[in-house]
Amino acid sequence: MHIGREFHKTVRFGGGLVIMFQTLFNFAGMEQFGACLKDPELLAHARRSRSVLIQFFASALDPAVSEPLHAEICRSFPGAIVTGITTSGEIYEGQFVFHRTVVVFSFFETSELHLLSEPCRKGEEAEVGRRLGLAIAERVGSSSVKGLLLYATSQRMDGAELLGGMRGSLGSVPVFGAGAASYDNNGASWVMAGGKTYWDGAAVVAFSGDELEIKVRDYMGWEPLSRKMTVTEIGDPKWIKTLDGVPAAEVYEKYLGIRNDENFFQHMLEFPLILQRGDKLVARVPVSRGENDSLHVAADVRVGEQVRLGYGTPHHIMIAPEDIRNDLGGFEPQGIMLFSCYCRQVYLQEAVNLETKAFQQFAPAAGMYTYGEFYGQGEEVQMHNASLVAVAMREGRQTESSAALPESSDRPTGTKQMEMTSRLAKFVGVVVGELEQANREMQQLMQTDRLTGLHNRGKMEDLLSGAMQRAESGEEAFALILLDLDRFKDINDTHGHLSGDAVLRRTAQLLQGHAGGTVAAGRWGGEEFLILIRAADAQQAGRLAEQIRAELEQTDFQEAGTVTASFGVTASAAGEPVRQLFKRVDDALYAAKRGGRNRVVVAE
Known part of the structure; x- marks a missing residue:
């Protein structure tokens, strides 16, 4: 040299x-x-x-x-x-x-x-x-x-x-x-x-x-530390307006105390937003604070992506x-x-x-x-x-000879302060992970019917609300199946409530076998179950209902013997209120009951 x-x-x-x-x-x-x-x-x-x-x-x-x-x-x-x-x-x-x-x-x-x-x-x-x-x-x-x-x-x-x-x-x-x-x-x-x-x-x-x-x-080298936040509104792809509906820059002030002053950019560089793209974590560094507490970031973000505050770990x-x-x-x-x-x-x-x-x-x-x-x-x-x-x-x-390299004697070690910072970041990350896991478990409990393991009525109402919004915007229609177990009271009266609970659990297992993808199933109340099918019409839903009806009739419920159900089926209509939709599927269910039970009635 x-x-x-x-x-x-x-x-x-x-x-x-x-x-x-x-x-x-x-x-x-x-x-x-x-x-x-x-x-x-x-x-x-x-x-x-x-x-x-x-x-x-x-x-x-x-x-x-x-x-x-x-x-x-x-x-x-x-x-x-x-x-x-x-x-x-x-x-x-x-x-x-x-x-x-x-x-x-x-x-x-x-x-x-x-x-x-x-x-x-x-x-x-x-x-x-x-x-x-x-x-x-x-x-x-x-x-x-x-x-x-x-x-x-x-x-x-x-x-x-x-x-x-x-x-x-x-x-x-x-x-x-x-x-x-x-x-x-x-x-x-x-x-x-x-x-x-x-x-x-x-x-x-x-x-x-x-x-x-x-x-x-x-x-x-940056790791996600905070809870997940959803990008709810952007300007162009490099301007984040809101996270979880809150002005994006407020997140930095709330969690890190970074205010809108002459040092805002320098402070934010240490805490980029971290998101998942494919199988990689990528960072988005805020470079300035805009009108209405929006954030200008150095690269693109998309509405619906989930981001977390990140922190650089020297290790x-x-x-x-x-x-x-x-x-x-x-x-x-x-x-x-x-x-x-x-x-x-x-x-x-x-x-x-x-x-x-x-x-x-x-x-x-x-x-x-x-x-x-x-x-x-x-x-x-x-x-x-x-x-x-x-x-x-x-x-x-x-x-x-290239396969094995000598071990470097110049391994970077960092300073004592950096080691302490890494340990603190590790601690915060583990705590956040534990809290997120506990929150996921709590959310699951809040959305699950304890007896059957299916979605509970609250979760099904949330899914139905989202489906209605997509239908109203013309994005996609959906169909509903409402089923009620026939003569369920007789099962409880004859064999006891433990036997009745076993019938509900076995029915739920059968429905769970059809859930996933565009199909969601939940307990609607008592012996009633609701199935929501995205991107489907009444005839498609009717065929699924008939398949479930036949499987249920052929299932051995042991002490309760043979159990059947009646099915009402309908599909959403443009501009239709949810009350009218439910009246139609409910009327179809009771038409199946009046028609002799153990049958499917499709309401067009």
Whole structure:
């Protein structure tokens, strides 16, 4: 490594047969970059490389120099792909640096790289993503792409919509990258690509090649602590208006005492909202407080999603990811890129390097602190917050010795205060989990008929209310089956109430066998049972009722012998009040009784 007073340069090869070559520069100012264009070692690597990728990470990239800088680079490195992105902190040799320009040269001997970029303003994300995806598929072929590096101005656009537009054309290609951020220029951020500057736009580098291998890992380290809250109203996908019907920002004031002052943003960074997307927990970091106590978050949320307040645990952020670092080390990378959320930098403060510096022992590791991280593949690709995404690349095969890595003596341990914070967070998380479990059990008791185990009348009324709302909005119709056990009083009088209870329980078991999915069954009262069937008409419900009637008649109730029931069936009608619906199904049930019992009457 050459170390000068004003800039550093790092050169490192990966293990095994080296084909890819990566080197890092760390400048105090861009005027020093000219020396790179004359570096004989870099020029020699360029001559024997099929593709060259040059990336700039800095908060103060000058848009005015983008075009002449690109032209100057291409004179020394013809055909080089040049990208740049503004940052909220640079990562050099796996460590945080500030007010520096980090430049990464990556030389690929056999791989082919393609750069595509487009302007993209708010509202255009899905269409721009679709065009980028199609262009990649047409130029490279989606089956040949090993990975996509994506940079975008995510502060001023919906990154999730951009990814959604790309997804349809790219199958299971892994996507990784970052949203532009900045601590300079009054927070203004942008992306540079091929000599162009995009204040609102996206740039994609597509990697392909038979010898190229890419491994991507991510981790968060924030854990959910509070009870679950439902997103009940949003503005656009990045504005949460209410949680459980309450203004969203009030949640932070109620539980954490975070008030609407000049430190609101800094305090909230430590406590993102955590939600489940597929099989992953993802974070949504609030970045500002809006009108009527709404919250502006860094990435998309959806109405109906359940979120919880999260808390960063230093143990998970710094220590638990050691297996991820070792996994990438065992991969024998020849270059590593790191994309870490700005909130991790704010949270870890002076300990920020403890989670990233170990990557440098495997390969030259550089990157940035972001405004959102892109990661995933197929249907799981999405925009993240509060995460670190590590990307390892290699050309050529691993050596046989790569299976076992020596145990690192540089294991991050954190401070005593961090250890105490982790234990406190663990305690709070366990307590919240126990309370939630107790609440679930209480809710189950409150909604369950104690004798039969079916839904009780209160729960069935709740389900019926929801079904009525969907029917009134035209979303879906539903049907009801009301059944009453025939001559149940005679069973109690002849065999006793214990025998009658056994009949009710056995009937409930039979009904439970048909419940699930769109069918809900409950005890309506005494010997009456109600079945609600979503997205069904009267004829469909009638066939189910007849099936249940026949099964009931053929069941051996032991002491009580044969037991039958009478059934009334009907379906909802548009604009019909619930009272009228129930009168119709009740009349159908009594028509079955009057008709001789043990029969089904369908009221159209």
